[in-house]
Amino acid sequence: MRLTIILVDGFTALDIVGGYEVLANVPAIQVEFAAKQRGPVWADTRRLALSAFKSFEEIETTDILYVPGGPGVGPALEDDEVIETIRRLAMTSTWTVGICNGVELLGKAGLLGGKEVTTNWAVREKVATYGATVKHVRYVRDGKLVTGAGVSASIDASLYLAGLIAGKEFAKTVQLGIEYYPDPPFGNGTPDDAPDFAKKMVRQFEAEGTERIRSLTAPV
Amino acid sequence: MRLTIILVDGFTALDIVGGYEVLANVPAIQVEFAAKQRGPVWADTRRLALSAFKSFEEIETTDILYVPGGPGVGPALEDDEVIETIRRLAMTSTWTVGICNGVELLGKAGLLGGKEVTTNWAVREKVATYGATVKHVRYVRDGKLVTGAGVSASIDASLYLAGLIAGKEFAKTVQLGIEYYPDPPFGNGTPDDAPDFAKKMVRQFEAEGTERIRSLTAPV
Numbered sequence: 001m002r003l004t005i006i007l008v009d010g011f012t013a014l015d016i017v018g019g020y021e022v023l024a025n026v027p028a029i030q031v032e033f034a035a036k037q038r039g040p041v042w043a044d045t046r047r048l049a050l051s052a053f054k055s056f057e058e059i060e061t062t063d064i065l066y067v068p069g070g071p072g073v074g075p076a077l078e079d080d081e082v083i084e085t086i087r088r089l090a091m092t093s094t095w096t097v098g099i100c101n102g103v104e105l106l107g108k109a110g111l112l113g114g115k116e117v118t119t120n121w122a123v124r125e126k127v128a129t130y131g132a133t134v135k136h137v138r139y140v141r142d143g144k145l146v147t148g149a150g151v152s153a154s155i156d157a158s159l160y161l162a163g164l165i166a167g168k169e170f171a172k173t174v175q176l177g178i179e180y181y182p183d184p185p186f187g188n189g190t191p192d193d194a195p196d197f198a199k200k201m202v203r204q205f206e207a208e209g210t211e212r213i214r215s216l217t218a219p220v
Numbered sequence: 221m222r223l224t225i226i227l228v229d230g231f232t233a234l235d236i237v238g239g240y241e242v243l244a245n246v247p248a249i250q251v252e253f254a255a256k257q258r259g260p261v262w263a264d265t266r267r268l269a270l271s272a273f274k275s276f277e278e279i280e281t282t283d284i285l286y287v288p289g290g291p292g293v294g295p296a297l298e299d300d301e302v303i304e305t306i307r308r309l310a311m312t313s314t315w316t317v318g319i320c321n322g323v324e325l326l327g328k329a330g331l332l333g334g335k336e337v338t339t340n341w342a343v344r345e346k347v348a349t350y351g352a353t354v355k356h357v358r359y360v361r362d363g364k365l366v367t368g369a370g371v372s373a374s375i376d377a378s379l380y381l382a383g384l385i386a387g388k389e390f391a392k393t394v395q396l397g398i399e400y401y402p403d404p405p406f407g408n409g410t411p412d413d414a415p416d417f418a419k420k421m422v423r424q425f426e427a428e429g430t431e432r433i434r435s436l437t438a439p440v
Binding site for chain 1: 232233234236237238240241244250251252253258260265267268269270271273320340341358359369370371372373375376379380383388389391392393395396397398399400401402403404405406408409410411413414415417418419421422425426438439440
């Protein structure tokens with residue numbers, strides 16, 4: 001199976017690598033990173049770059065389409081080539097995965113009508129405008145669509161998908177391989193349980209995301 | 221503060237990106253990726269590359285030295301330039317972070333004598349040979365040394381360090397920003413609680429790591 005991970009300028013790295021690290025460890029899956037052009041694509045911090053080794057136009061079909069999020073989603077929503085690529089590949093995929101606010105890109109591509117999804121807690125209302133029912137959960141499946149909540153939820157969503165593809169017992173070996181027995185030092189909970197000051201700070205930070213990625217420059 | 225992340229050929233991506241995503245969100249921290257040479261460095265899967273934008277020789281000091289793991293640690297242990305760079309930068313750092321079997325590199329650099337550390341569950345005995353006391357925990361601090369268990373433990377270890385640097389309340393905002401309220405679909409526990417078949421498979425997979433990264437080729 002081919003797993004195609006969509007890279008857009010200004011992605012959030014853990015949205016991608018959390019899922020990649022799980023799914024790349026399923027032996028049947030071959031990973032490819034695709035972007036508008038081959039070469040390095042810079043993350044939201046402008047301090048990390050992942051290499052795209054295929055351009056969108058080089059890919060005709062895929063088995064697993066993986067759409068991550070980040071501040072780069074704002075500009076990408078207005079980019080016809082990105083949206084058309086997602087729409088086109090989703091028509092061929094066995095599974096379509098959306099993580100964090102990358103789920104908005106699936107919505108813009110017309111893939112969310114009547115679907116149950118999850119997304120980053122801060123963009124639930126936006127995602128609902130695409131006709132989806134947004135669940136307050138960490139991951140959810142609706143048919144061939146698997147969506148994850150924000151950033152680190154890419155790990156849980158992808159372990160769940162690995163279980164669907166390779167079986168629960170194999171997924172448990174992947175969990176051990178990535179030593180995913182989480183123990184957050186400042187407690188667990190849900191985003192809804194987070195302190196109000198934290199919610200306010202993160203909403204502000206995310207609201208400024210597009211402006212921030214435009215103002216920061218990559219080191220090379 | 222400068223955070224220098226060491227890239228060696230054949231790294232495990234989540235060892236890096238779990239910690240990067242936490243620490244890059246602390247405003248005082250500027251991230252840099254360093255390798256023997258500038259340019260793309262390929263992960264253990266040979267399907268993901270991160271860009272190094274500094275060479276080791278361009279870096280004289282750092283504030284946070286971050287040493288991740290992966291199958292590439294095997295060859296790196298025999299690479300004097302890598303070990304000498306780690307030893308040299310650790311002399312200048314305020315914090316030194318080791319993740320997964322990257323902790324072995326710290327040992328080879330002579331940084332573990334008498335220290336309490338953690339590491340990937342499968343290499344605890346190896347790490348102990350460097351004079352460290354290996355705790356079966358997800359992260360631990362001993363002086364300026366913060367170590368994390370395998371792969372995804374980079375998130376917990378780095379949240380803990382973010383708390384030490386920027387305060388617990390700020391670290392909680394980072395936790396919300398990366399939506400780290402984990403819910404592993406097949407349960408939580410410790411590596412010691414994992415099923416025996418999974419332990420056997422992962423030990424076998426990890427034992428073949430060096431051979432595997434030598435046999436796989438990058439797509440470009």
